[in-house]
Amino acid sequence: MTRSVYVTGIDRGDGRQVVELGVMEILSRQIDRVGVFRPLVHHHPDRLFELLRARYRLSQDPATVYGMDYHEASTLQAEQGTDELVSTLVDRFHLVARDYDVVLVLGTDFADTQLPDELALNARLANEFGASVIPVVGGRRQSVDSVLAETRNAFRAYHGLGCDVLAMVANRVARDDRDTLAEQLADRLPVSCYVLPDEPALAAPTVAQIGQALGAEVLLGDDSGLARDALDFVFGGAMLPNLLAALTPGCLVVTPGDRADLVVGSLAAHSAGTPPIAGVLLTLNERPSDGVLTLAARLAPGTPVLSVAGNSFPTAERLFSLEGKLNAATPRKAETALGLFERYVDTGDLLGRVSAPSSDRVTPMMFEHKLLEQARADRRRVVLPEGTEERVLRAAEVLLRRDVCDLTLLGPVDRIRKTAADLGIDLGDAQLIDPATAELRDAFAERYARLRAHKGVTAELAYDVVADVNYFGTLMVEEGLADGMVSGSVHSTAATIRPAFEIIKTRPESSIVSSVFFMCLADKVLVYGDCAVNPDPDAAQLADIAVQSAATARQFGVEPRIAMLSYSTGTSGSGADVDKVREATELARARRPDLKIEGPIQYDAAVEPTVAATKLPDSEVAGQASVLIFPDLNTGNNTYKAVQRSAGAIAVGPVLQGLRKPVNDLSRGALVQDIVNTVAITAVQAQSTVPTPHEKATAQ
Known part of the structure; x- marks a missing residue:
């Protein structure tokens, strides 16, 4: 029975942290006690372990996670040989393995390690640990034929060295090539092969990471703004109209610090949501006046404005060499990474291949994992009437990044977009509807007036009622335009569920809600x-x-x-x-x-x-x-x-x-994770909802 999984590679730049995070996710769904071991580390603390520890609430002593650093390893190997190095690492691995049901092993990173034949070392360690291996091959900026050849060679190398190859992963493949490569690998290798497309948001550094790398001074911006991904760089030197035309969603504007017009113009565009930017980076060690900074802060609260000493050209050189990193300070990147992994990897099949001992215990984290997995298995649309609320928007981003369900957010569309832009939130393909101006308002008013005619509701009154976000959302559910609704983060329980009592009503077999x-x-x-x-x-x-x-x-x-x-x-x-x-x-x-x-x-x-x-x-x-x-x-x-x-x-x-269809109420003190869980529950409930005769007639 497999007691450990060894994620490794063949070269640097494969982005295997996505796979390591994804494997940890599926192990923690079923197994209560999961340990982590990294045989060799560049420095303490290791950023990926810190992310795993924070996300999965690991109680493991960090001192037990690492075998030794690379300098110690290369010295030991040079002086006493590879056998002694391996023996020492095996002893340290077993100190972890004895206390856990399964261990996730994070292989060497092939980056400035000074270790000869690093692939063979990983293979030998995996064999000595009794671990199954998941090799990851990087495919960024490579052709299908090149990635196919490298993946096949990697399988042969690890298999030839006696490893139990659990699956192969080709990562960071061009999105247009993903399906073709997946088909070809399925025909060429005897193990499961998963192909993950390149995801720009993962490679993009956050504004905070850029600031740290450049030694920048933060003039404006809060933690949320600094956590935004810089998806592009736009260099400002021309007149403002030309700069505005060049702006792209999520870009970092780089401009000399004496160009107050470009700073104010960029932030004004962000405030209008056309488009939302990641922030502004000022060069030449020039700082705008206090008046300009005050105006900037009012235009786009929380949006970062940073300043560096160098001029734009060397700054640009350094910017283009930066890559985003998964760590405990980038939880949104972790959600993106997990969404990518779960979308393109058959997690059920992979977990079955691990053959790890299943736990009878059901921890809160296991329950939360199961919720998201159930919701994702049969995707539904959930409407969120409180579309302008920060917690709801943050939950929506998590749900979309994890590919849990489709979402409709209600409220003034410009306000939703502006709030999301100020928070640095990407709403992706979420549907945005303002009930006050929606084309559906007339039809909904007619429907509600018919439903409540026995209570004296007129068409005019119904027209006013359905502009309320909770009534509008409930009617979307009733009409089959959404499968369920979640509200209550700022509305009372009565305001949330009264429309459901009036419109959706109870199941035939139920006497009460x-x-x-x-x-x-x-x-x-x-x-x-x-x-x-x-x-x-x-x-x-x-x-x-x-x-x-x-x-x-x-x-x-x-x-x-x-x-x-x-x-x-x-x-x-x-x-x-x-x-x-x-x-x-x-x-x-x-x-x-x-x-x-x-x-x-x-x-x-x-x-x-x-x-x-x-x-x-x-x-x-x-x-x-x-x-x-x-x-x-x-x-x-x-x-x-x-x-x-x-x-x-x-x-x-x-x-x-x-209820005939799912509507759920939130506590007004609900945290973001509470909202995520409740939406997932609503989506799962909707999976067993039978269409009403009215919906069937509408569909026909």
């Missing part, structure tokens, strides 16, 4: 319902909540074992509250005899095997419940918050259930 939270504990995921919607459900409603929650749990990979909670277990108690839970349990069992349901049962007996053995020794649910149904909102809401705060659980939700 309810909710669940996915409670991600350290080693498992529990489903809590209902903690957000129904204050005091009666027995029939409680039974409905149990059945709905079981279906939601199963949809997201949690096998439902349902505990109907009460302050009493079994037949030990009586009273109206216990009787309600007992009746609800009987109703749920009658409705769904295939489900495992226990109730009434106390929380400790539901989740703790030792307590269950005493109170309900013969129960299929007691001690191992996965779906916990609370008798009322007061109990459920307080319990989920107590567990969230006291046990450090991650609460994902509330996830609404019972």
Whole structure:
């Protein structure tokens, strides 16, 4: 059984950090304890390990990650031979391997290493570690024939040296050549071959990386602005109209510092979104006046303006030699890299080939990975009514970079674009709609007026109502123009879900709309319902909540074992509250005899095997419940918050259930990752939605 995966190459410049990050992503989806080992390192700390540690919350001691530095290695090899070097590195590898289920090994980088026959060294280390190998071949600025030959030669080299080659990766291939190369490799090699196209955003340095490399002074700009990718360089020396015509999205404007007109003009263009730029780099050590800088800061808040001492020509030489690097300070590049990897690599097949031991534990990170993977498997469109909000825009960028779903953002389009530009966010192919001016407004008003005519809603009133972003988004879902909706980061729960109650309504088999939270504990995921919607459900409603929650749990990979909670277990108690839970349990069992349901049962007996053995020794649910149904909102809401705060659980939700189509509400304190998770959940829910007769008629 494979205990480690060794990602290596054949030369420098292959961009294999994308593959290393992608492999770590798929390993961490299934395996709780993943270690990292880099046999040889140029300097401490290693930037890729720092990224992995931050992103995957690794607890590994950094001192155990590195075998030795290259200078120590070359000295040891020269004085005592390759066998001694390999033996030392193997010993240090096993110090890591003994503590982890699987180890990701980051091979040597072929850059100024002074090691003879570096490929053979990587192959020998992989064999001694018992690792399967994923060689990466760089294809930037090469023809299809050249990359094909290099990939085949790399396979022969590693295979010929006795390596277990897991898969081959050709990276940074010209986008137009990707499909042709993939077809040819599939016919020529006996292992899986993955071809990743060149991605300009990965090669582009961030403004912060440029500033650091050039020793620039930051005159203006915040952390968000400095994190922007510089996708192009535009050198300003001509008159302003000519410069404006040359600007490209994401470019860094390089101009002498005494050209205040070009500085102000570039930032004004950015503010208008025509186009959004990465920033401005001033040369000649010239600094604009305080008045110009004040105006610049007001025109484009957060947009970086940097100053360097040299003139434009040597600055240009250095700029064109810079490349973007993945590190802990570039999380957006990491999202882009993972999106690229997941789009072009069959991650399920690759994980199966690794044959790593699967963990029974389900950590919060594993659950989040599974959500994104499920959503990506059957891509849907989700509408986000709060399109001008910063957290929503940042979440949208993550979702688009990871290729999770298609998005529609609602709000004044110019304002969305300007806010995104100010934040340095690339919205890619996201659809932007302003409900106030949309062509759909008239049709939506007619539809809403018909739906609510029994409540006295006129066409004129409906025209005003559907301009509201939540009503407009809900109508998009109802009309099949979107598959689901997520709102609530700045709107109340009522404002988010009232349109759904009026327009989408409940499923035929559901009597009410309810909710669940996915409670991600350290080693498992529990489903809590209902903690957000129904204050005091009666027995029939409680039974409905149990059945709905079981279906939601199963949809997201949690096998439902349902505990109907009460302050009493079994037949030990009586009273109206216990009787309600007992009746609800009987109703749920009658409705769904295939489900495992226990109730009434106390929380400790539901989740703790030792307590269950005493109170309900013969129960299929007691001690191992996965779906916990609370008798009322007061109990459920307080319990989920107590567990969230006291046990450090991650609460994902509330996830609404019972609607014909998915609409989900965010907490107004939702973090960016919360929004990403909720959108992914909504997309997965939409995968099982059956088209309405109205949609079928419209489609025909």
